[in-house]
Amino acid sequence: MNDLPFGFNLPEPDDKGKKNPSGQGQGGGQENPFDQLGQMLSQLGQMLSQAGSSTGPVNYDLAKQIAMQRLAETEPAGAESPEAVADAARLAEVWLDAATILPAGATSTKSWTAKDWVEKTLPTWQRLCDPVARRMSGAWVEALPAEAKEAAGPLLSMVGQMGGMAFGSQLGNALAQLGAEVLTSTDIGLPLGPEATGALLPANISKFSEGLERPASEVLVFLAAREAAHQRLFAHVPWLRQRLLATVEEFASGITVDTSALEQLASQVDPANPQSIEQAMQSGMLEPQTTPEQQAALARLETLLALVEGWVDVVVADAVGDRLPGANALRETLRRRRASGGPAEQTFATLVGLELRPRKLRAAASLWLIVGEKHGIEKRDGVWAHPDLVPTAADLDEPLDFADRVGATSDMDPIAELERTEKKKDEDES
Structure with missing residues (x-):
């Protein structure tokens, strides 16, 4: 991943590039940056006072x-x-x-501005x-040298505030x-908004439609159908919403940092120059290490x-193909x-440290198409009954093997499927 993960870019203070008077006349020797921790915090005190209250690892008021x-x-x-949005929906x-046995999932479909989207999905x-911010903030405090912790004392809480501001x-x-x-x-594939509420962003759709050489009304109805299909799935597959969000959380919670890199990082930081903090953070020395558990969560x-x-x-495609x-x-x-x-996906990667991308979308579409053609939409949609x-x-x-299995299982019994999976696992291990 090229982008640094969430929390690694500190905000630039208004006085970026200005020399702090207290930093002048220090001589040519390199001082321990942690000895001047209080000075650095004082420089950022005004920013903290303007950022609003924050009790967690991220200052959401500032965000x-x-x-x-x-x-x-x-x-x-x-x-x-x-x-127009309501009519399209x-x-x-x-x-x-x-086109599906799943009934409508959204009780209403709203027209959102980008600001509405931020408000409703926050x-x-x-x-x-x-989870990401908590892990990163904890790593910073844990990695501070003992003398720095002792010198900082109660100011460590301000370090947490600084981290919350950065995030x-x-x-x-x-x-x-x-x-x-x-x-x-x-x-982006996740149920970010309120349950049972569909939403389209007409201003963004208008920009998206430029150059497509299709009527705006046609694009709107097509996207309304995609939103409605997502809402049907999230509303009537009870385990799906929780499984998706929990898997992202699982990946984020597993983030680990090589805290030994902080020693090298500290030598690059001049507390009298906040710009040096950002430059050091962007060096990539603190890029999280991907664990096998995270790789498994990412695959799922x-x-x-x-x-x-x-x-x-x-x-x-089945619903609108002959109509649009x-x-x-x-x-x-x-x-x-x-x-x-x-x-959008690249931005998400900077937020939680992973790329949110369905790499096998075409393969999955092919599988659902085969199951539907061989066994009908009731069987196809019944697959979602249990994880x-x-x-x-x-x-x-x-996909053909899976379709044959669906056809051989008359009621798609979850217990029978689980036993089949366990049996296959035992056979593979032996």
């Missing part, structure tokens, strides 16, 4: 403030009215009724970002970038995301956008 300010400067007016729901971002600043900038790009509340997340996106892809002339072109555009990972029934990464490589 929201930054995101709202940035979006106020850049957000264009929406091209569609709330009524109603039409999409009617078409989807014939609680979920807090759940996803807290909050980066989160705010990332949310502003994401808010200016996302098309729907489920655009990528497979589950691919299954969700593949199912939505197939269901929406440009459906196939729009479908391919969205497939490439999700599979290749655009700016032990859904395809694995290996099944994506052998």
Whole structure:
């Protein structure tokens, strides 16, 4: 991953590049940066007092403030009215009724601005970002030399505030970038918004539509169908929302840092020059180490995301394919956008340290299509009844075998499927 993970870019103070008078006349000798910890904290005291209250590892007040300010400067007016969004959603729901056995999942579909998106999704971002920030903040304190801890004393709480500000600043900038790009509340594959509420962002959809050579109303209905399909899945597959978010949390909680690098980092920091802190942090010396447990969590997340996106892809294509002339072109555009990972996915990588990308989207779509063609949509959608029934990464490589298994299991009994999985595991081990 090229981007540094969440929390590694400190915000630039207003006096970046200015020389602190107390740092003049120090002589040519290199002092221990930790001896001047109080001085550094004093320099940033004004920033702390202006950042609002924060009791956790991330200053979410600051994050929201930054995101709202940035979006106020850049957000264009929406091209569609709330009524147009509601009409598109109603039409999409009617078409989807014939393409899946899962009933409508959203009780309403809203027209959001980018600011609305930040406001409504911030609680979920807090759940996803807290584990990363907590691990990183703890690593900093644990790695401080004993003499630095003793000298800092109660000022360590201010170090925590500084970390919360750093994380909050980066989160705010990332949310502003994401808010200016996302098309729907489920655009990055996760259920970020409130339950049972669909949402489209008309201003972003208008920008997305430029150059597609399709009528704006057609693009709006297509995206409304994708949002509605996601909402049906998240609403009527009770375990799915929790499984997706918990897997992201599991990955984030496993972050480890080589704290021995802090000794080398300290030699590069001049407390009288806040810019040196940012330069040292950007050096990459503290990049988290990926553990085997994290790799396993990432593999599970990528497979589950691919299954969700593949199912939505197939269901929406079935629902709108004969009704929207440009459906196939729009479908391919969205497939490439999700599979290749655009700016939104890259921004997410800086927030929680992983790339949120369904790499096997096409394979998953092919699997759902095969199951539906061989056994019908009731069997296909019934696979979501229990987490032990859904395809694995290996099944994506052998979709015909999975389809045959679905056909051989008349009631898709979760217990029977679990026993089959355990038996296969025992055979492989022996």
